[in-house]
Amino acid sequence: xxxxxxxxxxxxxxxxxxxxxxxxxxxxxxxxxxxxxxxxxxxxxxxxxxxxxxxxxxxxxxxxxxxxxxxxxxxxxxxxxxxxxxxxxxxxxxxxxxxxxxxxxxxxxxxxxxxxxxxxxxxxxxxxxxxxxxxxxxxxxxxxxxxxxxxxxxxxxxxxxxxxxxxxxxxxxxxxxxxxxxxxxxxxxxxxxxxxxxxxxxxxxxxxxxxxxxxxxxxxxxxxxxxxxxxxxxxxxxxxxxxxxxxxxxxxxxxxxxxxxxxxxxxxxxxxxxxxxxxxxxxxxxxxxxxxxxxxxxxxx
Numbered sequence: 016x017x018x019x020x021x022x023x024x025x026x027x028x029x030x031x032x033x034x035x036x037x038x039x040x041x042x043x044x045x046x047x048x049x050x051x052x053x054x055x056x057x058x059x060x061x062x063x064x065x066x067x068x069x070x071x072x073x074x075x076x077x078x079x080x081x082x083x084x085x086x087x088x089x090x091x092x093x094x095x096x097x098x099x100x101x102x103x104x105x106x107x108x109x110x111x112x113x114x115x116x117x118x119x120x121x122x123x124x125x126x127x128x129x130x131x132x133x134x135x136x137x138x139x140x141x142x143x144x145x146x147x148x149x150x151x152x153x154x155x156x157x158x159x160x161x162x163x164x165x166x167x168x169x170x171x172x173x174x175x176x177x178x179x180x181x182x183x184x185x186x187x188x189x190x191x192x193x194x195x196x197x198x199x200x201x202x203x204x205x206x207x208x209x210x211x212x213x214x215x216x217x218x219x220x221x222x223x224x225x226x227x228x229x230x231x232x233x234x235x236x237x238x239x240x241x242x243x244x245x246x247x248x249x250x251x252x253x254x255x256x257x258x259x260x261x262x263x264x265x266x267x268x269x270x271x272x273x274x275x276x277x278x279x280x281x282x283x284x285x286x287x288x289x290x291x292x293x294x295x296x297x298x299x300x301x302x303x304x305x306x307x308x309x310x311x312x313x314x315x316x
Contacts, residue, residue: 136190
């Protein structure tokens with residue numbers, strides 16, 4: 016168990032057969048979170064588990080769906096949906112736990128809350144939830160004009176169905192962009208969190224992140240970085256493709272017509288040249304015609 020973090024299972028969870036396994040994985044996840052974020056995790060942490068989504072919703076007083084775990088920094092608590100967490104393989108379990116512990120580390124060590132898109136993006140990066148499928152999700156949404164305004168992701172992520180997956184994917188993408196822009200090309204969540212947690216610099220940086228003008232400028236720059244590929248994909252996936260094909264067919268027909276006209280002119284010029292040459296050489300004997308009135312006579316010698 017992490018020596019600085021006291022993990023407390025509550026209620027019947029303490030006596031459950033799976034309690035030692037859960038405590039061990041929570042301790043491993045806490046160490047990984049501390050190493051990857053550079054932020055301390057200390058003091059008591061309550062861990063509450065529920066077997067069903069209905070029980071978890073009733074406990075939180077929320078209608079959340081598509082959820083495996085919820086971190087509550089103020090309550091110093093993590094709430095787990097046991098039926099889903101235990102159905103995951105160990106790597107996915109560790110990613111889930113590291114993600115939630117990163118929420119706690121941010122909430123416990125920063126002077127004020129971060130915009131939800133940045134906090135979720137950092138948690139995903141720390142937990143290793145940054146595969147190519149998230150990039151593809153953002154690319155598809157951008158090409159089809161479905162990108163969510165950053166203001167909608169500022170206070171809380173959209174929960175439920177397809178919008179939730181896009182919200183997380185977009186949060187990760189914008190977070191990466193902001194991180195590289197702030198750290199001059201570096202891609203280190205720990206370095207950014209060190210700045211945000213710094214008593215001298217952190218509060219000012221976080222205040223700027225909540226400024227609507229700064230947020231909108233950041234979003235415009237992020238969109239601009241994707242615009243070329245989005246435009247190309249839009250061209251290839253919608254009405255733009257039809258107009259492009261029609262234009263290509265029109266150009267192909269015009270080129271073929273022009274080529275045929277040029278060939279006709281060349282043939283006409285060649286024929287005129289032959290006729291002129293034939294006229295100049297009219298003193299040569301002409302070939303006998305097959306329509307000669309006099310029949311061929313055989314030599315009877």
